[in-house]
Amino acid sequence: MKFIYTLIPLCPLFAAIAAGLFGKRLGRVMSHRVTIGGVAMSFLLSLIAFQQVVLSGNTFNESIYTWMVSGGIRFEVGFLVDRLTVLMMLVVTFVSLMVHIYTIGYMHDDDGYQRFFSYISLFTFSMLMLVMSNNFMQLFFGWEAVGTVSYLLIGFWYKRDTAIFANMKAFLVNRVGDFGFILGIAAVVMYTGSLDYEEVFVKAQPLIGQTMSIMGGFEWSVLTVICICLFIGAMGKSAQMPLHVWLPDSMEGPTPISALIHAATMVTAGIFMVARMSPLFELSETALSFILVIGALTAFLMGLIGIVQHDIKRVVAYSTLSQLGYMTVALGASAYSAAIFHLMTHAFFKALLFLAAGSVIIALHHEQDMRKMGGLRKYLPITYWTSLIGSLALIGFPGLSGFFSKDLIIEAVHESTLPGATLAYWAVLAGVFVTAFYSFRMFFLVFHGKSRMDEHTEEHCHEPPNVVTWPLIALAVPSVIIGFMTMGPIVFGQYFEGVIFVDDSHNVIERVREHTTGAMSMLSHVPGSKAFYLAMAGVFFAWFFYLVKPEWPAKIQSKLGFLHRILDKKYGFDEFNQTVFAAGSVGIGAGLWRFGDQGVIDGAVVNGSAQGIGKLAGLARLSQSGYLFHYAFAMIIGLLVMMSIFLFI
């Protein structure tokens, strides 16, 4: 099995190398064949892994290679393949495969065709390394590697200024998160002396109650510091407030990337990581409360922004932020299995929504403004129906996959007794209405109503080729059924036993289980569920405002100009960052540059030492005179010095 597990990440890596280095020689068709082949291979092998781990119950935890041993700490490459890993592997490889195929159509006319395939395969490799890791070093490697690829892909169209701005922003914001993350890992190493998950989890138990002092007098629980630092990393990668600002801008990248990286897989790395570290997080209620509140704020506030966006991709992006908030809330409430369950269902329906948005964009020749769409239903039937499925799944329409996972999170938070749980409960509940409203606002604006396209676009508007529509259909299927099928075992069954640890004092899933036993009983609760009525209300208002009375939103906007401005400015996070952090650091930098760098460092230290070394080198060079007798003389002197050293010392 070791061989198969090693092969799973390596297949996409080799494909990425082939397409990246030899792309020109391979040509377009061979390049996409190679990369799709690599990812398909990974997917098939992941199925074998599923069979091994889930059906035969053989969890794998071994190191493959020891890179080095330093100071008693082993730096290793190793795989931990258990039920959580297998689930992530299947999601990652399946969505990635769909996106690979879809890309053939989407990037058809792009010059960077091979480069794009190379990047997304490289991403698949990095993500698999991340989820399959059994130690913190490899986790960090995967973490940074997916970040790098994401950076490369956001700036894929590197000639656009907006794309360069966006990838710079993503890079900088993720630096903040990663800094917290590596501090967390450093703290783990410092207090447990190991990088290996299993060992760390065992050695974390005695740390309960131990404190450390940071900045003088304040005593902090070690575990809380570790968990919060690690979670700051997750905030960066999974775009939680206030580190969420990069994700909407990342939509500058090509749409397949938005689907694969910025919706389905990479942004869920933070969620996955917290779930993987559940034995640590369970030991710190402070950290859990922190997570709960951050998640709740993100879930509600980011959904609101989605209402005022006009760019089709940005609506889906804010929706992603909001849904990531839901997952984070679930983590904070210790409902890890619910978070992972929502992660999985979300991966399918959000990838579907993005790819559908991409299909619309292709059909309209790269027009993304919803104000210039409308009435597309008759031109794009497949996109229409799959979008409908995706939107219904997203708002949690009973029976579709999103319904089970989202309602479960709401139920779980309702049961939580941690500080902040009440706020979180109301936030996620209100979020249901918001979600339904913006989703169907987008849906109606794009597919229904009168066409607002110009004539030329309308003439050429038709359903994109099969490579685009098939992945839509392939993703629509799990968006409908995966929730109903897998909820029983994953959440209420024994699926995560021995993988995810929940302390008995906040085992909310256990409490939910008292009144809900599975998918069927969840469906039977629908008539009494607040969430259901809120979702329906959201759809209704969207229908009313954007189809029945399309002139009303503009009127409301002018009446409530103040509110609209707040949302339109996205609560001012971007302005704040740009004026305070960006301009501020540029200002400090300029100041330091003028006084510190030019004056002290350049003047005295660098140029001074460089000149000094240059002069020294010039002097020493004189000794190399080229005369044989000088050389022989130097040797004899050397001999004499060495003799005298040991004779006199």
Next chain:
Amino acid sequence: MDNLHLATPEIFMLFASCAVLVVDLFLKPGQRHMTYWLTQGSLLITLLLTYGQVGDTAGTAFSGAYTVDGMSAVLKSWILLIAIGGFVYTRDYIKDREIANGEYYVLGLFGVMGMMIMTSSNNLLTIYLGLELLALSLYAMVALYRSNADASEAAMKYFVLGALASGMLLYGMSMVYGSTGSLDLATISQALTTSDAGSTGARFGLTFIIVGLAFKLGAVPFHMWVPDVYDGAPTSVTLYISTAPKIAAFAMIIRLLVDGLEVLSSDWTLMFAILAALSLVVGNLLAIAQQNIKRMLAYSTISHVGFLLLGMVAANPEGYSASMFYAITYAFTTLAAFGVLLVLSRNGEEAVMLDDLSGLFRRNALAATVMMVALISLAGVPPLVGFYAKLSVLKAVISAGYVWLAVIAVIMSVVGAFYYLRAIKMMFFDDPVDSSEVPARMDVNATLAVNGLAVVVLGIFPGWIMAVCVRAFAG
């Protein structure tokens, strides 16, 4: 004559070298490629014979004058491998310049044999025999390019200084013999342990031996020949001198000082510490001032010798294995760098000045990439193999308590990074002086690619070599 089979590789090598010499006499000028292939064939077969000894084979032959152990088979395999790669790179160079063909290969083969004997010797005389076999071959190889005045001058200097150093080494050996009464390293070691360990005679001898060793390695202040010879010799010979002989010199240090004179380690660690510090400082500083790339690499060699000696300063198995790793990886990284220089030195032109590297990426992307990998590795940037080599040596020297040496080494690495990066910048960002493409033969390209890849892959998986190095000194 017991256990003669242990020396099979050397014995085969001797016959093969003589055969090549004789066959070459009867070849017409148009058939010279036969000599090349025979040479490579002999090296390859010797490599296979030697590789067969890696692992369990151990023992002595020729009444204890010759030994095979964990270290010797590994080092000899690397020496042979590097020699094979070196001949691939040099083939066209010497053909273009009509540097007496047959003799070049035969001398090269005898030199390799000398290195193998050095690596496997267990007796002062055998060591000296191997050393001189190598040294005489090298003097002749430097002088082979008779039409070139620089080469003749370099050969003269090398020969005179080499003779001086050999004389000192031999004098030191005679003093050790005088105070212990034996030429056999094991017996010497025993005699020093049991009798008067601090015998002045032996320590005097040690100093002379170290001077001899330092000369062969090119450690400061016995380094003066290195830049002149590297610069004056034909590039093919510079490649030969700067790669495999470093491994052999490392083996000689281990044989003499660890197998024979380990009792005196408190004396020789101090001397090595001084030599290492001086080499690091002088090598790196002077490399900056060079415009000639061969001289730059010469000074870079001197600084790397400093690093190699750091591991010896630790004077424990951890240090020895770190130095062994350093010697091996240094040799094949330098091989790649000189291989690229040889590719550039085509059609009678010599790539000697740094400017000749300008814009290389546009002229030959593979060569530029391999050169970049080699230089970055020499500078010690992770994840290339040079990083791990430096790291393990530094770890050894710090755990042995020589923090000041480690500090010098690290500071000097930073200084050193400057001249490596300058060369890389020129290759990738400067406009070429001569923008014609630089073609290379298929086999040279393949060797370059494998060589460059080895620098990368072994940096990511250093354990493959490190495990062997650790095993060589375990127990």
